[in-house]
Amino acid sequence: MNGPVVVGVDGSPFALAAVDVAAQEAQLRDAELRVVHAFLWPAMHVPSDSSPLGPPTGALHESIERIVTEALERARSRAAGLHVSHAVIAGETVAVLQAQSRTAQLIVVGHRGSGGLSELLLGSAAVHLSAHSHCPVMITRGRQDPVGPVLVAVDGSPRGQPAIAFAFLEASLRGTDLVALHAWSTWSDHGEHALGRRVDIVDLVGDAEHLRQQEERVLTEALAHHREQYPGVTVRPCLVRGRTRPTLIEASADAQLMVVGSRGHGGFTGLMLGSVSQAALHHAHCPVTVVRSGP
Template sequence: MSGPVVVGVDDSPSAMAAVDAAAQEALLRGADLHVVHAFIWPAMHVPPGASPLGPPAGGVRESIEHLLHEAVDRARAVAPGVRSTSAVMPGEAAAALEAESRTAQLIVVGHRGSGGIREVLRGSTAVHLAAHGRCPVMVVRGRPEPEGPVLVAVDGSPQGQGAIAFAFAEASMRGSELVALHAWSTWSDHGESGPGHPVELVDLTADLDQLRAAEERLLTEALSGHRERYPEVTVRPRLVRGRTRPTLIEASDGAQLMVVGARGRGGFAGLLLGSVSQAVLHHANCPVTVVRSGL
């Protein structure tokens, strides 16, 4: 896919980590890097220039330009061969970056911080972009293991094929192993058997070995075709009996990147993204890329 890698920056502690990751992604793709800061000037009710009561270089505009220069310098240090540009975008961060996603091949943002209204809003920007962006969205969080595998969540649905394709491409570019994880469970695994709950259907229709074999076929079929396209990628399928969210979060420890899919339909960000994708965005131990179906 053509277009730049776009990274959204602010003054949060995670912003520079996002710049590092975005610069590396641009280098892997042979793409340009575009550093963006979104700002609603009128809402601040302050002049963009320096205040007459403060130092000459103390204005809001100067502070933002300094932030962008710092981000671009950092990107060039990480990936000297990448062409890096910057811009201040008018408007709210989520809307500005969503607009950028129409021509970008990847959007990169930092993870949610740890307190205060600003941090909550920052987190919702990541969720909004993952749900509504027009390209894959990487949320940089946790402590990625540089030598670890790319981890992709496989659910067997047609909507999840885009995430699998993206994960194979990432593993190929990074020269890393790909772990394809499919978690499956029965009603009893969710604590729903016993008094007052339906009898576990698997006990009535099939034994666990048959169910496990069916889930293994689902995983194999989901990966077919992609393996032929990327023969250089070492694939390690993992079939795990357990609940999807905690299984993925645990598996992210030691990975360099996790890739998950999103439904691509719906009116609200939460419904559109899905509970599993939202959970890993907030709790994974490595960066997470969300790939919406149809991208």
């Protein structure tokens, strides 16, 4: 694991909660914590030779100093001995954090914000950051100080492997179990275009138990390599016949972290930002980490 854990701050209670989580992550990973505040100039003419923060006694300078100082003090109080740095960068928040993700191992943000992070209300901006970040993005939400296992959505596709790897790492670092959930259904929407209706695969195959065994095999094979890498992690495979989104959200009620891929296939056909991943970001009962599958 290389690079810092980066947390975006804006002075809101949600950002401070993100600092708590980010400090824990940095401590678990023995990594630097970088506190980043992004800001935009007010809509007025600013001299080209002026300081990025304005005059030392200016309101913008004082506001930024307060936000950053509060976040730094919070981080240091949560994790003694943690190496904490900070950066104040002029620019649009998502663009700044996306640039930071090039050298970070994890980006942490609150699920709501104010000021510089006001756009991260789990709308298009959060989706954009999760979809385009160069490292995993953890969005803090749900219960305070959640306990329980790490929960990962498994679809059996190559795209889903980075999310599974991240979930195993988190379970190992946190010293907790890993619940690997694979939801499947006999209903397919692919027949709608040809037949004008959804198709129950059982009508075609005639053997629901055979389909269940196939899905069980998908789950087992998706986990095999990672089990070998993390023999100390207790894995609890969970095969559920049902709709993906409600199944995943329900399972998050007992988890301390949910991990999803940015795109999906098979049992999590809709697992791309804007569907299952976005549903998790909006409705999960615990923090959610979105892990990109690659370019």
